[in-house]
Amino acid sequence: MESRRDVSRAGTCQPCPAVPPRHLAGNDTDCELATTFLLPSAHQVSAEEGQAESEVKVEDCEYRFILVLLFYLAFHVIPFLLLFPVCQGTSNKLTQLGTFEDHFVSLQRMFNNCEVVLGNLEITYMQSSYNLSFLKTIQEVAGYVLIALNTVEKIPLEKLQIIRGNVLYENTHALAVLSNYGANKTGLRELPMRNLQEILQGAVRFSNNPVLCNMETVQWRDIVHTDFLSNMSIEFQNQLSKCPKCDPACLNGSCWGAGKENCQKMTKVICAQQCSGRCRGRSPSDCCHSQCAAGCTGPRESDCLVCRRFRDEATCKDTCPPLMLYDPTTYEMKVNPLGKYSFGATCVRKCPRNYVVTDHGSCVRACSSDSQEVEEDGVRKCKKCDGPCGKVCNGIGIGEFKDTLSINATNIKHFRNCTSISGDLHILPVAFRGDSFTRTPPLDPKELDILKTVKEITGFLLIQAWPANRTGLHAFENLEIIRGRTKQHGQFSLAVVGLDIMSLGLRSLKEISDGDVIISGNRKLCYADTINWKKLFGTSNQKTKIINNRSEKECKATGHVCNPLCSSEGCWGPKPKDCVSCRNFSRGKECVEKCNILKGEPREFVENSECVQCHPECLPQAMNVTCTGHVRSMFDVTPYTCAGPGLQGCAVNGPRIPSIATGIVGALLLALVLALGVGLFLRRRRIVRKRTLRRLLQEREVLLWKMPLSTPAAAPFGATSVTVLSVIPQPASVSDNVSEARGPGKRDPPQLQHHGCEGRDRLAE
16 A cells, blocks of 8 residues: 555664654664664564564654654753853943943844843933844843833833842842933833743832833732842832723733733742742642742743753753762762753853853852963863962952942052953043042052053953053053953953054953954054954954054054064064064064074074074084074083083084093093903902812812722722822922812821822822
């Protein structure tokens, strides 16, 4: 039948009804695995029944494949989709960022397509003609929500579910709606936050919103935690007769605006007594799990609308899975394959770029004071310092500078010897004017040199004022990296605006990890357009805004161009040390035409287009290479001219007196060793001869002792031999040696006594 297909006993569909995901299918075997192991066939026939083949409908196979696909989506795709897009948020409070249009663009860029705000949500200075639909995606705010000084009629925070209040406006309020009105009785009329169901910390404040409707009907005690109800400040001045009424279906007449969809959703005041937190109904069985915030759809921790502490994929938890687990069998800590990092209120496998990993399993913007940032396997980590750390100082707006606007005469001393700034640096006009209100004197321009030790800024650098007699940003000539973990207006990590400088002078800057660059309104500034900024950027979406500075034509006409020793990558100023990279060679931080290889002082060698000084104990050679390396052996103390690192590279035509002395001493030692060797050899030879003589004498004595002289046949040499031996004279010295070898107290055998020493010694020979 055309509508049916044969299948094997294992439940394999032939062919696969559709193309499944790449790693699930691609051939018949994959289809078989999918249907066999993930979804057992309903038509399998056992061997005991004769292994009969069965048929299934095509629809049955397709049904299985759909279930397999759903299985894949549920366990592989959806968890990744739950990692909501995040944005940093702002901390500008009531500060206007340029013109109204600039302010709006900055806000739009920050919160567009954002669902989780890691900081604060500040909506200010929005005019009536602006479209704020980009705010509809925001669901969660970690800090506070500030809505102030707006004339727009509607702010659509329709999906906002929770305000955590980790940071509070004026240390009190998690939600502040202030002075949203304009001329002719215009202003904010609608604030449809119909999904806002919980504020974890902080109170609510409404003030000077004359045309804002329906806020007086909201039951804030269902939203705000009980501990903060006493700090509530709500002033309603609207004309209630002109506001739309709540829909009759709304519980207790509470709503965020007209229409049934704007009715307030109660998740606390309606709960049964058995519920410790939120609920979804009045029944005791409707209680939410303790890890839920803002309500739930069921009793489990996976049914929460928002997690109170941390979200691990689709489950709410009190803590994220630890990176290490204790093994009670081996008494060791082992890596947890399911371990994750804490990032805001989310558990993540990997910290986002430009964040630092701690040993405790958190993603942070800066390390603690007793640790420093290091990079291991491409990951930025906080590592305990071996000894004193490089000095890390708080930036403006953090710690002791929390309420400070700018570096000034009273606080700049705190930056002495700082190598890293945890946060931002602001230099504003008030620094050089002084502030009579706070009794702060003007900043002495010479004190800016204190900042020369700074190599890293984790936030942003903002400079809106600079001494008139300084042509460049000399105080930051050693700055190497701006990480941009916090940004000015949520956008810029480097801002140089309205100065009289002629060059930037940031000659050591190698990286701007995140955030845009704005260099604007510096009427004398040249060189900024020559920089290849993309080479400094850490991400592809970073941009530059270099406008209203001195024109390139005027700069060339006045000779303000890069030094000829600079490469095409540009420069930070007119000097050879201001080059981004060198055309020929570099000596330290300065570009040079050539190195001092054959002449000049100090002598150098070339390594990676860099002139490196020879070791000071290398003697310069006339028109010859002095060295090819700088390393000196710790045992090399002789001032030789060298052709390489260490003693082995010393030149042969240098002073040789120390070498001659060393050779003489070596020869004497060698002669002494040889003399000792010869003496030991001769002594050994003498001892061997004595031992051989003693052995031979002992053998002869034994033989002669056993053979009687009266029996000629028994004598090994015959009688004639004895007679001959008896008449040969022997020297006395040999007799003495034989006696000495024999040892004291031993006498000659009777057969040799009558012959005397002569016969005995001759026999030995």
